Amino acid sequence: MAITRRELIKTSLPVLAGVSIGGLSVGxxxxxxxxxxxxxxxxxxxxxxxxxxxxxxVFLVRTEEGVAAISGQCTHAGCGVAPRGEGFHCGCHGSEFTLDGTVTRGPASEPLPWFAVRIEGGDVVVDPSQTVPQGTYTPIE
Ligand code: FES
Incomplete structure (x- = not known):
């Protein structure tokens, strides 16, 4: 099935503009x-x-300290970061972050935000509507 130019523009614009669609914010x-x-x-x-x-x-990070959730959205311009080595890399302009979200190479200047994590019935639940201070691990009992 071929997609028309009009359909392509209609579906691509929200992604390119960084807007919210159906409960998702898209960078x-x-x-x-x-x-x-x-x-x-x-x-x-x-x-x-x-x-x-x-x-x-969003990345779940499990360490000896517990489990955390860290944004995978680069703080420079919103691209998705990917794990690389001992941290994260943004392929858009080359920013690098440690596993706890600290910037080690720009152009990003702000760390990756951390989100609230809770354990419910043995499941890991992440709530990106609540940011928490960097270093806030949910202990694993
Ligand atoms: S959006 Fe990640 S370095 Fe620019």
Whole structure:
């Protein structure tokens, strides 16, 4: 099925403009953020290090301190970052972040925000509508 130029522009503009569609905010590079709490799944299966929250630019980070949720939306211009080495890399303009979201290379100048995490019935739940201070891990009991 061919897509017309009009259909392509209609579906692409909101993504390029960085607007909200159906509960998602979409950044300039296509980064997506849920607006309400999202259940990732069982804490038991969450690996150490960074794991992408499926379908979103949010990373669950599990360390010895517990579990945290860190935005995967670059603080420079909103592109999605990707895990690289011991942290995150933004492919749009080359910013680098540590695993806790601290900027180690610009042009980004602000750290990646942290979001509230809770454990409900053994599942990891992330609430991107609530930011928390960097370093706020939810303990794993
Ligand atoms: S949007 Fe990430 S470095 Fe520019």
């Amino acid at each position: 300039c590079g296509g980064a997506t953020m849920p607006r309400t709490a999202v259940t990732h799944g069982p804490l038991e299966g969450l690996a150490m290090g960074a794991t992408r929250l499926e379908a979103y630019d």
